[in-house]
Amino acid sequence: MLDPIILLPAAINGLTMGAVYALVALGLTLIYGVLHIINFAHGSLLMVGLYGVFFLYRLFGLDPYACMIVLVPACFAIGYALQRSVIGTVSHGRDQNVLLITLGVSIVLENLALYLFSADTKTIETPYALDVVDLGVALVPLPRLIGFVAALALAAILWALIGRTDLGRAIRAVAKEPHGARLVGIDVEHVYAMSFGIGTACLGAAACLLLPMFYVSPHVGNVFVLIAFTIVVLGGMGSFTGALAGGLLIGLTESLGGLMFGESAGQLGIFLIFIAVLLFRPTGLFGSRLS
């Protein structure tokens, strides 16, 4: 059963899925790290992105990967506007209020999709959907390989953006000390909205990488939102490298757990990890905060 011939492809499958999970979680951890809020609408925003890719492909024949040019800025704008108009204006005093607002947003988005597009699961058929690449040890479907490489590349870009640019410096300053940042002339509300926008833009990119190997339905966000929370908690709230490592780890857990104990055990494993980390190691496995 634990033959490498079965185990290796499963592990690679898990890692490729994990990279996309990591990209989704990176957006969430950025939003948490800077705004210190838990964005419950993260999964539904990913769902919106997936529908965006789906319709761009169906209506205009745009390749899902090329959709990134449209979707990343579009998602950024949605996130920016959402933070500025809906989420940011709620009192930050009680963090549960923000949780409730984002829950409300996700209920609206999900059911709007249900109302407009019906509950049907939709997929796209790209000409390369069934292509495989021989890595020597295992055959990997091409979309998964692209997803893996692109997710890592995007994570690197994000890391450079936060670590090496003026905007990134401002974001880090606000994350650490919002009052101090305001004193030195940083527009804190703008930085909050930028962070929320960048976090949502990650979802636009993730949607483009995901749809060629996955599906879209109104409730698809539920699959990802809890996984993303698990990864963020596992990696340490607000930690980039943690989210990346956590994503890969969760992808592996799901795939190997599913292989050995059946599919529901894979899911169960994720939630049990989530509970265990929250209870026993709330700072995450890797520690370091966004700084």
Add this chain to the structure above:
Amino acid sequence: MKSGLLAVGIAMALAVPQVVTSEFWLGVCIAVLLSTLTGAAWNVLGGFGGQFSFGHAAFFGAGAYAAAILEMRFGVNAWLAFAAAGVVGGAVGFGIGYLSFRYGLRGSYFALITLAFAEVLRILANAADFTGGGVGLYLPLQVGVANLQFATKAGYYYLALGLGAGAILVGWMLERSRLGAWLVAIRENEDAARALGVDTFACKLQAIALSGALTGLAGAFYADYYLYIDPGLAFGPGISVEILLAPIIGGIGTVWGPFLGAAALRVAGELARRLMGDAPGLSLIFYGALLVIMVKFLPDGLIGLLDRAVRPRGIHAGGAHA
């Protein structure tokens, strides 16, 4: 005046099945009362204690499955199974509460872990044999008061009325009890409450067990009323969301808020259906929008709105933000 109002309200509630002859509207009334029960249950922990749970489906589902399994697999009398469902709901609440509060989870983290516990139970119910797996459980039809199956909706209505009124009474008593005062102290400032000698862990544990027991009863009622449950209906995240909507919209931490919220939600849902047709997701769009609007503009809920209308300059009657 207040007791007169209450007497009129009780008389009206008792007369509903005589006046409302339509099965449909009686069904709506039952749904409102069931939401009142779950909302008041959530309110014990979330409203008074300030511990927002996003996973009350764990208790609801535990109660529903406990009642169904005891009746079907062990031939337990339906009323006994109903009571046992309350005990099981309370026990699940105690278990989740013990772990979460023992390790000091608060705020959003507590909300997330309750959600995760509910999902774990959903997956387990989906995988196990004795729960009927993904197919769910069909309770056999055996009409008779002894089997908790009534020939008419009026019977279910009176049971739901008793449960809903009981839950409101629990809230009323809690507001006047020492435990209730301690819970409000924890909600407002947990560290200060502990510094003043409140056993915060024990208080929160009692609140979650009580909340779980009431929610477990609601789950059992659901199973006995619809005679069918499956993992998604019992433990699904949608249930948790539906449970917390009523008290938040009606008024967090108030006695009548859950009822007001439950009634307002059902009426809004029905209106949306009448105006825009019966499309999937439509009523939930309204619920979600209502949730955003309420938290943003009326954090005291409908009760707060009423309060301000009646007493423009009066003192707030114990809202979460009073």
